[in-house]
Each structure stands twice: as C-alpha cells, then as structure tokens.
Amino acid sequence: MAQCVQSVQELIPDSFVPCVAALCSDEAERLTRLNHLSFAELLKPFSRLTSEVHMRDPNNQLHVIKNLKIAVSNITTQPPQPGAIRKLLNDVVSGSQPAEGLVANVITAGDYDLNLSATTPWFESYRETFLQSMPASDHEFLNHYLACMLVASSGEAEPVEQFSKLSQEQHRIQHNNDYSYPKWFIPNTLKYYVLLHDVSAGDEQRAESIYEEMKQKYGTQGCYLLKINSRTSNRASDEQIPDPWSQYLQKNSIQNQVYVKNNNEANHKSCISVLWPMAAL
Known part of the structure; x- marks a missing residue:
C-alpha cells in the first residue's frame, strides 16, 4: 500500500480550518506588492499558531486546541469557475x-x-x-468566513477613515443581495483592524500614533500593527537568509490562477519585524 505523508489524524485538522477574509485598501495592497506578495500570501508562513488556543463550544465547555491553522484569503465576490478548477487539478497531477x-x-x-x-x-x-x-456552498460551513481583517497602510492620508470605508465595504459585500459569494458564518462578522507599516520608507512615530488612535476607536483586542520591510535585498549579503515564502509560492492556488496573472515571483523577500498575533482570532 502506498505511504502518505500525512496520517488521517493530521490531514483533517490541516485541511478543514477556520477561514478568515482579508480586505485591503489600494495602498495596503500596493505596499505588499512591493515584495511581489499579496497580503494573504504575506501571512501564509505564520498561519499555524505555535501557542495553545482556548475555545468554548455552545455548551460553554472549554477546549484547548494545539497547532491551530488559519486560512487567510483575499475577498473575491466571484466563485472559482469549474473549468479553471479542472485545469488546475490537471496541472497539479x-x-x-x-x-x-x-x-x-x-x-x-x-x-x-x-x-x-x-x-x-x-x-x-x-x-x-x-x-x-472547493467553493463555499449553502449546506455546509467549511469554507465560510468566520472573521475579516481590514488592512490599511500607515502611509495613507487618513488611515482611520480608511478603516471605516473598508468596514462599510465588508458590510455591503456580506449583506447586499447583489453578492451571493463569498459566504459568511455569522451575520455580525468579527472584524480585526491591521495597520500595515513599511519600516524602510514610513514614519515610525506617525504609525505608532495612528495605532494608538485605532485602539481608542476599535478597542485594544481588535487592532494590530504589522511592520514589514520592502527594502531591496542585497543578494550578496542576504544569500543565506531563509525564505519562508518560497514553499507556498511554488504551489499553485486557485486564486492565483484565476485572478492573478503573470505574477513575478523573482523577488519576494520581506522582513517582518513584528509578527501579527493571530492567536487573537
């Protein structure tokens, strides 16, 4: 019998994971693209939590979960097309x-x-x-979004105002009858506010000031400051630096195949100096 890399006990929690949407402002998306990554791709190496997660079920029983994995993806309002899925599966095989x-x-x-x-x-x-x-369907909740991250850049003129616009956009996508996709787990989706700051070009003091303003408006539990570095790397000095993104970018994804064409993966190294505490989800 053929040997599989994963056991059944490993496969299920690795395949059926909580889904979190990401809705970025144009400036935040431009900032991540400086490293040839989308925001969702930027987080992939950190999507598995190293700390224990404590969750309560409807009966208020506490459950401890280890090595929880979270799937973050950019919001798209169109389901993947069957033809594109078939081609992707053929290419993968x-x-x-x-x-x-x-x-x-x-x-x-x-x-x-x-x-x-x-x-x-x-x-x-x-x-x-x-x-x-697999696209989300009405009869199950495996691919329904549990929460949404709203992402704005510290370099924007009014980042806090941008968060309000993103929140309104998320509400419109979820509750407007014009959109049947994506699917959401609960009516009042949990929202998390992420301020993206480029340490190589942005104003550190201004970013901290905006972050404090965010916490006053949205609460300390739902606001995060994520620092990245878009500085062009020196290949001679950075030759030995590990690249945690390469293993994810080498894999095809339905979102990249359908919505992102001619994506250049030549230079995607980004230095994250403050890791976003995903355990809060």
Missing part, C-alpha cells in the same frame, strides 16, 4: 508524478509482475488542491 528510477513494490499475479509505486505524491497534491479550491 502532471507536476507531481513520481521521479524516474524510484524503487517500486512488485506484486506477482500469475504470469504478470505489477510495479506499484510506494508513494502517490500526485494524489496527495490533487487532494490538497481539491480541498483548497
């Missing part, structure tokens, strides 16, 4: 075939010797991509 020369299991059946691969990387890639690309 084609690019995940076993390497030539690997030792195979031999099963003899009468006069025939059947060579069976000991691993099925194509199936695991297919399964992962299939689960990630």
Whole structure:
C-alpha cells in the first residue's frame, strides 16, 4: 500500500480550518506588492499558531486546541469557475508524478509482475488542491468566513477613515443581495483592524500614533500593527537568509490562477519585524 505523508489524524485538522477574509485598501495592497506578495500570501508562513488556543463550544465547555491553522484569503465576490478548477487539478497531477528510477513494490499475479509505486505524491497534491479550491456552498460551513481583517497602510492620508470605508465595504459585500459569494458564518462578522507599516520608507512615530488612535476607536483586542520591510535585498549579503515564502509560492492556488496573472515571483523577500498575533482570532 502506498505511504502518505500525512496520517488521517493530521490531514483533517490541516485541511478543514477556520477561514478568515482579508480586505485591503489600494495602498495596503500596493505596499505588499512591493515584495511581489499579496497580503494573504504575506501571512501564509505564520498561519499555524505555535501557542495553545482556548475555545468554548455552545455548551460553554472549554477546549484547548494545539497547532491551530488559519486560512487567510483575499475577498473575491466571484466563485472559482469549474473549468479553471479542472485545469488546475490537471496541472497539479502532471507536476507531481513520481521521479524516474524510484524503487517500486512488485506484486506477482500469475504470469504478470505489477510495479506499484510506494508513494502517490500526485494524489496527495490533487487532494490538497481539491480541498483548497472547493467553493463555499449553502449546506455546509467549511469554507465560510468566520472573521475579516481590514488592512490599511500607515502611509495613507487618513488611515482611520480608511478603516471605516473598508468596514462599510465588508458590510455591503456580506449583506447586499447583489453578492451571493463569498459566504459568511455569522451575520455580525468579527472584524480585526491591521495597520500595515513599511519600516524602510514610513514614519515610525506617525504609525505608532495612528495605532494608538485605532485602539481608542476599535478597542485594544481588535487592532494590530504589522511592520514589514520592502527594502531591496542585497543578494550578496542576504544569500543565506531563509525564505519562508518560497514553499507556498511554488504551489499553485486557485486564486492565483484565476485572478492573478503573470505574477513575478523573482523577488519576494520581506522582513517582518513584528509578527501579527493571530492567536487573537
């Protein structure tokens, strides 16, 4: 029997995870694109929590969850198209075939010797991509958004006012009958306010002042300051710096295939000096 990388106990909590939407201002999205990343891609290496999470069920029973993974994605108002999903799955299978020369299991059946691969990387890639690309449906809540992150840049003229506009936009997308997609878990979606600050170009003192103003308006539990560095790297001095984003960008995603074309992945190194405390979700 073929060996899988993940056990069933590992597969389920890794595949069916809480979904969080990200709604960025134009300036915040431009800032992340300086590193050739979307905001959702920027957070991918940090989507698995290293601390314990305490949650209560409807009966008020406390549950401790370890290694919780959160799926963050940019809001799109159109579901992925079936044709695009089929093409993506075909590409994933084609690019995940076993390497030539690997030792195979031999099963003899009468006069025939059947060579069976000991691993099925194509199936695991297919399964992962299939689960990630499933559109949200009305009869289940697996891919419904639990919360929404509103992201503005510290370089904007009025960041706090921008947060108000983003909040109104999220409310319009969720409650306007013109939008049947995406799906939301509860009517009053949890909102988190993220101020994106580029330490290589922005004003540090102004960013801290805006952050304090945010906490006064929206509360300390829902506001976060995320610092990134868009400085162009010196390849000679940064050659040994690990790149936590490469393993995620090498994988195809339905969102990139449908909505982002000709994405250049040549330079996507970004130095995060303050990690956003996702445990608050």
